[in-house]
Amino acid sequence: MASTVIKGGTVVTADLTYEADVKVEGGRIVEIGKGLSGDKVLDATGCYVMPGGIDPHVHLEMPFMGTYSADDFESGTRAGLAGGTTMVVDFCLPSPGQSLLDALSMWHNKTSRATADYSFHMAITWWGEQVFNDMETVVRQKGINSFKHFMAYKGALMVDDDEMFSSFQRCAELGALAMVHAENGDVVAQMQAKLLAEGNTGPEAHAYSRPAEVEGEAANRAIMIADMAGVPLYIVHLSCEQGHEAVRRARAKGMRVYGEPLIQHLTLDEAEYAHPDWDHAARRVMSPPFRNKQHQDSLWAGLSSGSLQVVATDHCAFTTAQKRTGYGDFTKIPNGTGGLEDRMPMLWTHGVATGRLTMNEFVAVTSTNIAKILNIYPKKGAILVGADADIVVWDPNREKTISAASQQSSIDYNVFEGQHVKGLPRFTLTRGHVAIEESKVSTREGHGAFVARPPVTAVNKALSTWKELVAPRKVERSGIPVTGV
Numbered sequence: 140m141a142s143t144v145i146k147g148g149t150v151v152t153a154d155l156t157y158e159a160d161v162k163v164e165g166g167r168i169v170e171i172g173k174g175l176s177g178d179k180v181l182d183a184t185g186c187y188v189m190p191g192g193i194d195p196h197v198h199l200e201m202p203f204m205g206t207y208s209a210d211d212f213e214s215g216t217r218a219g220l221a222g223g224t225t226m227v228v229d230f231c232l233p234s235p236g237q238s239l240l241d242a243l244s245m246w247h248n249k250t251s252r253a254t255a256d257y258s259f260h261m262a263i264t265w266w267g268e269q270v271f272n273d274m275e276t277v278v279r280q281k282g283i284n285s286f287k288h289f290m291a292y293k294g295a296l297m298v299d300d301d302e303m304f305s306s307f308q309r310c311a312e313l314g315a316l317a318m319v320h321a322e323n324g325d326v327v328a329q330m331q332a333k334l335l336a337e338g339n340t341g342p343e344a345h346a347y348s349r350p351a352e353v354e355g356e357a358a359n360r361a362i363m364i365a366d367m368a369g370v371p372l373y374i375v376h377l378s379c380e381q382g383h384e385a386v387r388r389a390r391a392k393g394m395r396v397y398g399e400p401l402i403q404h405l406t407l408d409e410a411e412y413a414h415p416d417w418d419h420a421a422r423r424v425m426s427p428p429f430r431n432k433q434h435q436d437s438l439w440a441g442l443s444s445g446s447l448q449v450v451a452t453d454h455c456a457f458t459t460a461q462k463r464t465g466y467g468d469f470t471k472i473p474n475g476t477g478g479l480e481d482r483m484p485m486l487w488t489h490g491v492a493t494g495r496l497t498m499n500e501f502v503a504v505t506s507t508n509i510a511k512i513l514n515i516y517p518k519k520g521a522i523l524v525g526a527d528a529d530i531v532v533w534d535p536n537r538e539k540t541i542s543a544a545s546q547q548s549s550i551d552y553n554v555f556e557g558q559h560v561k562g563l564p565r566f567t568l569t570r571g572h573v574a575i576e577e578s579k580v581s582t583r584e585g586h587g588a589f590v591a592r593p594p595v596t597a598v599n600k601a602l603s604t605w606k607e608l609v610a611p612r613k614v615e616r617s618g619i620p621v622t623g624v
């Protein structure tokens with residue numbers, strides 16, 4: 140079997156930085172040390188050898204708001220690899236009444252051309268006995284240990300508290316992770332109607348209809364419901380101080396809650412919606428919307444202090460033509476932005492290069508933390524012998540200006556257009572295959588494989604042990620004393 144040696148670089152993991160060569164064979168890391176040799180040599184001089192990024196929040200070919208997101212598993216994973224991301228996790232979305240297993244087959248059918256590894260979260264979009272039963276099969280036989288709940292998108296994907304509490308309890312029994320999109324969908328729907336009635340039809344009204352309070356309330360509610368159900372909770376695309384404050388408070392009380400800011404919310408702000416060009420503003424419509432600088436500072440502080448654990452993209456790319464279906468009614472603009480190719484370069488440029496994050500924290504929030512949360516560590520998220528050779532050789536001196544003209548994503552714009560980034564992959568390896576060498580793209584369609592994720596993490600075990608210990612117990616009494624009356 141041919142081997143590859145990544146030579147002369149500095150290995151950077153979530154907890155260590157050291158000089159070593161890394162030898163890869165059969166898609167795995169087989170040796171780490173000095174002076175290694177192999178059939179092929181990749182020169183990593185001046186570079187950092189890091190675990191490939193894992194983006195736990197993408198929507199490829201997602202059916203949403205009357206259309207499909209434009210990047211599929213081929214272009215989406217290719218975009219990821221170009222930016223150093225070697226694994227993505229998409230969301231399987233059953234239609235109302237559809238079995239989870241049927242939906243899962245549909246999602247697997249989309250992936251035949253994936254160029255990097257992928258996995259799925261399962262969304263709970265309705266509730267009933269069949270969903271309750273399917274959840275067990277999904278966890279025990281289908282390699283999925285996380286269930287997403289939309290608290291927004293009323294009349295479409297949204298579930299209510301009753302459904303959410305039932306599902307959270309089922310997640311706890313099965314050793315799974317509960318996830319939420321935390322926005323109060325009832326309040327959003329009312330605010331949307333009011334804004335439209337008042338003639339606020341443009342993309343800026345999207346942001347007005349989803350203030351930070353809408354997110355803070357839902358995050359708090361989900362945290363309390365998760366605590367009562369005894370399940371760990373992961374809040375996706377956490378965008379504001381109100382949501383972050385809820386996570387911080389919960390964690391300080393010992394609750395098992397994780398928060399995921401997006402690179403978009405960290406680096407782009409609400410001024411985008413005030414842009415005079417309708418297309419510019421509409422292209423940036425996503426939920427939750429971009430916030431102000433105070434919220435951004437809160438998210439950055441959360442990453443460096445550890446109260447927030449993961450940076451994702453929620454890559455859900457729509458073309459300008461698709462966005463234009465919402466001209467005259469902002470509620471019809473497909474919600475979503477891209478970012479797969481740009482997440483790691485943008486985070487390095489605005490995080491590591493500015494001193495907000497250490498290199499090790501960068502690895503933690505782009506790869507290792509989520510690998511641990513999703514129970515795929517150290518197969519993924521690690522530079523260790525035996526780990527998958529999903530590796531990015533990161534050149535801190537390579538630079539470029541982000542432009543739609545040279546991106547991998549299939550859409551016609553980029554929300555980071557014109558941003559200068561310094562820190563890019565020299566090589567990206569997906570299970571040993573060198574898919575990216577600077578700007579040369581040599582991805583292999585169909586190379587990507589499904590990553591099964593076993594249930595019952597250490598966190599699930601600890602939480603269920605604690606919940607059992609403090610569970611309500613009947614007080615045994617001898618009866619009502621006879622008083623003689």
Ligand SMILES: NC(=O)NCCC(=O)O
Nearest residue numbers: 320425426453455474475
């Ligand atoms: N975030 C967004 O606006 N679109 C994708 C679907 C979701 O994650 O809510």
Ligand SMILES: [Zn+2]
Nearest residue numbers: 320375376426
């Ligand atoms: Zn969402």
Ligand SMILES: [Zn+2]
Nearest residue numbers: 196198453455
């Ligand atoms: Zn999403």
